[in-house]
Amino acid sequence: MLPERLSREIIYQSKWVNLYRDQVRFPDGRIIDQHHVVSFNTGAVGVIVANDNDELLLIESYRYISQSIGWEIPAGGMEEDETIMDAALREVMEETGHKIEDVSKICSYHPSNGSTDQVFNIVKARAVGHSQGFDANEVKSIKWFPKAVVREMIKNNEIADGMSLTGLLLYFFNE
Secondary structure, eight states, X not given: OOOEEEXXXXXXXXXXXEEEEEEEEOTTSOEEEEEEEEEESSOEEEEEEEOTTSEEEEEEEEETTTTEEEEEOSEEEOOTTOOHHHHHHHHHHXXXXXXXXXXXXXXXXXXXXXXXXXXXXXXXXXXXXXXXXXXXXXXXXXXXXXXXXXXXXXXXXXOOOHHHHHHHHHHHHTO
């Protein structure tokens, strides 16, 4: 038996994120009156983009919340009723200007399943053509890295984004 929601109070709702206070009954009968839940309206997708030179494409991204700039895989929220593959195509084009093909799913996971319902989807793809520009408000730069360099970046803690780390590690694990 799974825990059962008995009631829900809305604390905050927006287009992107919601905060609820649930009353929950656990399998042993215990009731938690204030189980706070962060709920996201859509999933997110991260894309490991490779090229024919055995390199991976990373974006140098501005992050307001952590007041940082760092290397990440192209990623973003999925739009309502958008498939994982369509979201991957759109996000890579928006953030890098590259078209991709041979898109395949690596995994889906819950990055913080104790407090949120958010789902991250990781896919891999092959880049075709050259960059046609990118969203400079979100991305500082894009760069192709040899796989060995990306492994060293991970080892040296130069990639700090959770979706990027998970995606890249799973990609390397399944090579």
